[in-house]
Amino acid sequence: MRSRRRTPERAAAPADPGGSAAGWAPTAALRRAAMFGCGLCLLAVGLGRPDLLAMAVPFALGTVWTLRARPGGPPRAALRLGGADVTGGIADAVEDDAVEVAVAVEAEGATLCVVGPAASPTLGLAAGHHVTLPPAMVEITGTAHRWGVHLLGPVRVRAVACDGLLAFPTLTLPAAGVRVLPLAGPFTSRAPVPRPGGMSGVHRSHRFGEGGELAGVRPYGPGDRPRRIDWRTTLRTGEPYVGATRPERDAEIVLLLDVLHEAGGEEYGVPSVLDTAVRAAAAIAEHHVRQGDRVWLMEFGPRMRRLRPGTGRRHHLAQLAWLAETRPMPEGRETSGDRPPVAGLPPNALVVMLTPLLDSRSAAALAALARARRPLVAVDTLPPGLRRRATGEWSDVAERLWRLERENTVGRLREAGVPVEAWHGAGSLDAVLRDVARIAAARR
Amino acid sequence: MSGPRPAGRPGPRRPGPGRADPGGAEPRSGGPDRRAEGGPDRRAEGGLDRRAATGVPSRAATAALPSLVWRFLVWACGTAALLAAMPPDYRAGAMMPLFAALLGLLAAAEPEGVWVLALEVTTVGAWLVTTVAYGHDPSPLTALAIGSLLYVHHAMAALAAHVPVRARLPVPLLTAWAGRTGGVLAASAAVCAALTALVALPAGPSPAVAVVLGAAGALAVAFALTRS
Numbered sequence: 001m002r003s004r005r006r007t008p009e010r011a012a013a014p015a016d017p018g019g020s021a022a023g024w025a026p027t028a029a030l031r032r033a034a035m036f037g038c039g040l041c042l043l044a045v046g047l048g049r050p051d052l053l054a055m056a057v058p059f060a061l062g063t064v065w066t067l068r069a070r071p072g073g074p075p076r077a078a079l080r081l082g083g084a085d086v087t088g089g090i091a092d093a094v095e096d097d098a099v100e101v102a103v104a105v106e107a108e109g110a111t112l113c114v115v116g117p118a119a120s121p122t123l124g125l126a127a128g129h130h131v132t133l134p135p136a137m138v139e140i141t142g143t144a145h146r147w148g149v150h151l152l153g154p155v156r157v158r159a160v161a162c163d164g165l166l167a168f169p170t171l172t173l174p175a176a177g178v179r180v181l182p183l184a185g186p187f188t189s190r191a192p193v194p195r196p197g198g199m200s201g202v203h204r205s206h207r208f209g210e211g212g213e214l215a216g217v218r219p220y221g222p223g224d225r226p227r228r229i230d231w232r233t234t235l236r237t238g239e240p241y242v243g244a245t246r247p248e249r250d251a252e253i254v255l256l257l258d259v260l261h262e263a264g265g266e267e268y269g270v271p272s273v274l275d276t277a278v279r280a281a282a283a284i285a286e287h288h289v290r291q292g293d294r295v296w297l298m299e300f301g302p303r304m305r306r307l308r309p310g311t312g313r314r315h316h317l318a319q320l321a322w323l324a325e326t327r328p329m330p331e332g333r334e335t336s337g338d339r340p341p342v343a344g345l346p347p348n349a350l351v352v353m354l355t356p357l358l359d360s361r362s363a364a365a366l367a368a369l370a371r372a373r374r375p376l377v378a379v380d381t382l383p384p385g386l387r388r389r390a391t392g393e394w395s396d397v398a399e400r401l402w403r404l405e406r407e408n409t410v411g412r413l414r415e416a417g418v419p420v421e422a423w424h425g426a427g428s429l430d431a432v433l434r435d436v437a438r439i440a441a442a443r444r
Numbered sequence: 445m446s447g448p449r450p451a452g453r454p455g456p457r458r459p460g461p462g463r464a465d466p467g468g469a470e471p472r473s474g475g476p477d478r479r480a481e482g483g484p485d486r487r488a489e490g491g492l493d494r495r496a497a498t499g500v501p502s503r504a505a506t507a508a509l510p511s512l513v514w515r516f517l518v519w520a521c522g523t524a525a526l527l528a529a530m531p532p533d534y535r536a537g538a539m540m541p542l543f544a545a546l547l548g549l550l551a552a553a554e555p556e557g558v559w560v561l562a563l564e565v566t567t568v569g570a571w572l573v574t575t576v577a578y579g580h581d582p583s584p585l586t587a588l589a590i591g592s593l594l595y596v597h598h599a600m601a602a603l604a605a606h607v608p609v610r611a612r613l614p615v616p617l618l619t620a621w622a623g624r625t626g627g628v629l630a631a632s633a634a635v636c637a638a639l640t641a642l643v644a645l646p647a648g649p650s651p652a653v654a655v656v657l658g659a660a661g662a663l664a665v666a667f668a669l670t671r672s
Contacts, residue, residue: 045658049582051586054640055588055590066624112607114607132614133620160606163602163624
């Protein structure tokens with residue numbers, strides 16, 4: 001934190017546009033100086049004591065001198081984040097990056113401003129007070145520890161003029177939102193997407209057709225272009241052969257985030273379920289968007305949020321912003337059904353469900369998707385090493401039973417044709433995606 | 445706290461959320477790569493690099509005085525004023541200096557409360573006891589010194605009342621305050637010298653003239669206040 005004098009032309013937005021100089025009120029110190037000085041003068045005249053008058057002189061002169069520099073207008077303050085004034089808007093930051101906030105204060109005369117931002121633990125900001133002489137910019141630096149939308153503020157600004165003889169009512173700057181985008185972990189995959197269906201892209205189609213990907217040679221048939229003839233094979237066999245190619249297509253990916261339950265977190269020393277899911281979704285989405293695929297984002301929870309597909313860098317930023325606003329379902333809410341929100345999606349889209357499998361509805365949704373013969377991958381986002389919230393006499397047994405039941409659920413899902421794979425970052429889905437692609441090709 | 449950064453600063457540690465880009469040189473198509481331009485990415489980056497945009501000179505090392513030191517000075521001035529106003533017999537003992545230190549401590553601990561006024565009134569009372577009951581000479585010079593200490597105590601307490609204990613007072617504020625206070629004390633000394641010379645004249649002012657002069661002085665002060 002530091003304060004910095006600002007150039008006068010960079011005026012801060014007034015926090016109290018309707019305010020006036022009348023807002024300045026005398027403080028207890030001014031009343032004390034007036035009372036004490038007048039009392040001494042009266043005592044000096046009453047007792048005929050010029051020494052008491054000498055004692056009163058600094059108070060009288062000091063009060064007059066100080067009040068001559070009283071401000072003519074109200075102080076102004078504005079919260080700035082991202083170079084612009086924050087007026088209920090949201091500013092973006094990236095996870096693990098520094099968040100800098102500035103409070104611009106401006107006032108006339110000999111004014112002192114005390115800036116007091118409220119604590120924001122998620123942004124690493126502790127409550128504190130910062131004294132500055134306006135015009136100045138008080139800078140507050142924190143760290144965006146975790147993705148999400150965090151509130152910064154409110155910030156209270158107290159202005160005092162004339163060395164504490166006049167005070168202005170506290171200005172309260174409303175809290176500003178800081179959207180911290182998730183930091184995508186490393187993720188690459190060389191596995192084919194099961195059913196690419198678009199017009200152009202990087203995935204090799206399962207069907208032969210016009211394209212640049214050589215798939216082999218086959219006998220010449222009606223409709224084949226002569227320039228497709230593979231002369232080397234033709235000369236060797238004596239029969240006309242043509243080169244066979246496959247078109248390159250893009251794919252549609254549906255990332256389905258299970259937000260029914262949250263577990264773990266910083267207080268347990270491990271990333272939470274949603275931390276894993278959101279960062280994994282960011283990584284998978286970035287990988288596929290970079291390949292030119294269309295990526296949907298959906299929530300499996302009460303809000304049923306979804307982000308329509310798109311490609312390109314701008315769309316990926318929208319995806320990160322969408323992911324940053326992910327919230328777990330409130331405790332005790334049981335209104336969500338067990339049907340995944342995949343209505344209206346193309347049937348060939350690969351569904352990647354990021355789920356901790358803590359709820360039977362998640363398993364039921366996966367089973368329903370498998371029954372619908374959709375290409376499907378379940379990514380287990382339950383963080384390893386998750387500790388219990390409380391320890392009791394039966395905790396070990398209960399945890400063992402719960403883990404057995406969960407393993408049983410995973411096994412049943414695999415029997416139903418749902419590949420379940422734990423999230424390990426780069427390459428963690430390659431093997432399972434190859435299996436899914438093979439199964440999808442066999443079904444055709 | 446961080447220093448000013450140049451415009452177009454790249455990300456501090458990573459090229460963006462996709463930090464594991466093995467090549468590093470290839471701009472990520474998806475992640476908010478801070479090296480690229482346009483779109484919300486630029487907005488986010490602008491937010492983190494505002495100082496370069498403003499072009500405002502930075503003052504990286506602004507010195508500041510802890511508020512606790514200021515409170516200590518409040519205590520020292522108040523205690524010194526009360527001790528100076530006490531009869532010498534009182535100062536020689538242990539009880540009255542302890543009382544003065546305690547009252548000074550209360551005023552320093554709660555400068556926004558009534559303890560500051562209580563200390564000032566007690567100081568005047570002690571001065572009256574010293575000069576009336578103990579018959580010490582009511583020297584205007586001593587009275588001016590006590591008044592100056594009381595004024596400094598009052599002014600410091602007025603500032604301390606609005607500054608939280610854990611905050612730090614910037615040095616420019618303190619130098620400006622010290623300049624104003626020094627000017628007030630110098631002007632007070634000049635006024636008191638004139639007052640002493642006037643009182644010391646063989647044909648000094650009669651009580652009626654003193655009242656008229658006092659009223660004129662009060663009117664001048666009121667005029668100065670309304671004109672400011």
